[in-house]
Amino acid sequence: MKLTSIEGSFNADLHDIVHALEHKGQVEFVHVSQADAARKRLRAETDKGREVQIVLPRSASIKDGAVVHLSEDLAIVLRVDTGARMVLVPHDIQSAMRLGHWCGNLHWKVEFNAGSMSVQLDGPEGQYRARLQDLESLADFHIDESAS
Numbered sequence: 001m002k003l004t005s006i007e008g009s010f011n012a013d014l015h016d017i018v019h020a021l022e023h024k025g026q027v028e029f030v031h032v033s034q035a036d037a038a039r040k041r042l043r044a045e046t047d048k049g050r051e052v053q054i055v056l057p058r059s060a061s062i063k064d065g066a067v068v069h070l071s072e073d074l075a076i077v078l079r080v081d082t083g084a085r086m087v088l089v090p091h092d093i094q095s096a097m098r099l100g101h102w103c104g105n106l107h108w109k110v111e112f113n114a115g116s117m118s119v120q121l122d123g124p125e126g127q128y129r130a131r132l133q134d135l136e137s138l139a140d141f142h143i144d145e146s147a148s
Contacts, residue, residue, distance in 0.1 A: 001076075002053045006060050007067040014067050018075045027075045030054075030068070037062040037080045046076060054078075082109075084121040086128055087144040095139035102135050116144065 007014065021027050028046035036042055040056045054068060062078055069076035088103075090096035099117065103110050108128075109120040121128060129143070 001050060001069070002055060005068070006056070006063075007070045014070065014075075017070065018067060018077065021073075021075045026073055027077060029077050029079050031079050031081060032062055033081050034083060050076075052076065082120050084125065086119045086121055086125060088117045088119060088132075089115065089142050089144050090117075091140040091142070095141050098139040099135065099141050102132075102139070106131060 018027060028048045028050055030044045030046050030052060032042070032044065039062070040058065040060075042054050044052055044054065046052060052068075054062070056062070062080060064078065064080040064082065066078045067075055068078060088099055090099050100110070100112075103117065103119060109122070111118045111120075119128065132143075135141075
């Protein structure tokens with residue numbers, strides 16, 4: 001599938017439309033490395049195995065959350081890997097709720113996965129660990145050192 005334009009942003013103007021498609025399982029993500037995000041042309045594969053060719057005009061740029069295809073039954077969204085991450089694994093649902101609330105209050109950029117949260121590190125990892133120490137008495141979780 002050849003993709004030649006940015007339709008909008010999943011993070012802003014197209015959120016509701018893409019979110020509705022996501023509930024139907026009709027959203028595919030293309031993970032792009034930080035180095036490849038500067039390119040205008042690249043071949044990639046969505047998380048569901050669809051081969052795509054991204055060919056953008058000079059005026060467009062690859063950004064996290066860019067929607068490169070949108071139809072009634074499919075949205076394709078770019079996810080730019082921004083680098084270092086810390087994976088947090090809550091041990092129960094109550095801890096998951098507290099951990100999610102905590103990270104949200106700190107305005108951390110988080111991606112939710114099955115059974116874990118991946119926090120994008122915008123600064124030294126030690127600062128994030130220090131902030132999490134305050135939560136240890138309120139939530140049961142651990143940092144997955146093998147995934148960081």
